[in-house]
Amino acid sequence: MGEHVEANGTRFWVERRGEGPDVLLVAGLSDPAEAWQAQLDGLSDRYRITAFDNRGAGRTPLPDGPLTVPLMADDAAALMSALGVERAHVAGFSGGSLIAQELALRHPDRVRSLVLVSAWARPDAYFRTMTRFWHWLAEDAPGERAMLEAFLLWVYTPRAHADGTVDRIIDETLAFPHPQSAGAFQRQLEAFAAHETLDRLPGITAPALVLSGECDIAAPPRFGRAVADAIPGADFEMLFGEAHQPFQEAPEKFNARVDAFWREVAGQSPVTDGGP
Known part of the structure; x- marks a missing residue:
């Protein structure tokens, strides 16, 4: 069960599980915990x-006033x-990767390591046009299901559309008792679409792993590679056959990779089939 936690003048909904080294997961556009x-x-x-x-x-409100990535960091x-x-x-995903980058720049003592998934640091013309489309889609689609069907074309692999995964996700989203309003979607989108970190990434000192899906059309691998190239010592890896949300579509592969990275950062041996 989660709970609301007061921080930075807002009540944040938080989910926590397990014991051991701390991991903070930062979601992207629209996504709850x-x-x-x-x-x-x-x-x-x-x-x-x-x-x-x-x-x-x-379940976290959106107060009045400007919404920016530095504020979210x-x-x-x-x-x-x-x-x-x-x-x-x-670990930050998509827009959450921007928040994670900014967190590492503004609060470096808080960040033991960075995993940046489906990341970018400077939008290009294609990206800006895509996000402008999403902006009016949220308001002008003929219905919420139609909006999700269109929006998720950029998010999941063709196999997820073919095997019923996307239909299941849409059904779960429509049944979620805390839906995001079109206005909140647009304000988050505006913050993420306008933010740039590329020129400042050399200032990140934390060990970093950048993961990009081969089939990601929203944040294509060239974006992730540019992020990794700009962060000193960062590793870039392509997840072949995956798209924008590999942590959902291929969770076992994703979890194994980030666990290996975190163990490496901690100076530990990787897990084998026989145990730790």
């Missing part, structure tokens, strides 16, 4: 996993303080 369910379930046997709803998603740092977490392995 439940987007990380496979990590909350699959990694909590060896880590203390924290996931939360960003401002304007799920400060939210994450304040939330860590409220939870008594001094440092954590931080």
Whole structure:
């Protein structure tokens, strides 16, 4: 069960599982903490996993005033303080990767390592046009299901559309009792689409792993490679056959890779079939 936690002037909904080294999971556009369910379930046997709803998603309100990525990074740092977490392995997905980058730049002592999934640091013309389409789609689609059917074309692999996975996700989203409003979606989108970190990434000192899906059309691998190239010592890896949300579509592969990275950062041996 989750709970609301007061931090940085806002009540954040937080889900926590497990014991061990701290891991903070930062979601992207629109996604509540439940987007990380496979990590909350699959990694909590060896880590203390924290996931939360960003401002304007799920059960966390979106107060009046400007919404920016630096503000959301400060939210994450304040939330860590409220939870008594001094440092954590931080994993950010999509827009959450921007928050994670900014967290590592603004609060470097909080970040033990970075995993940046489906990341970018400077939008190009294609990206800006895509996000403008999403902006009016949220308001002008003929219905919520139609909006999700169109939006998720950028998010999941063709196999997920073919095998019923996307239909199941849409049904779960429509049944979720804390839907995001079109206005909140647009405000989050505006913050993520306008933010750039590329010129500042050399200032990140935390060990970093950048993961890009081969089939990701929203944040294609060239974006992830540019992020990794700019962060000193960062590793870039392509997840072949995957798209924008590999942690949902291929959770076992994703969990194994990030676990190996975190163990490497901690100076531990990787898990084998015979145990740790």
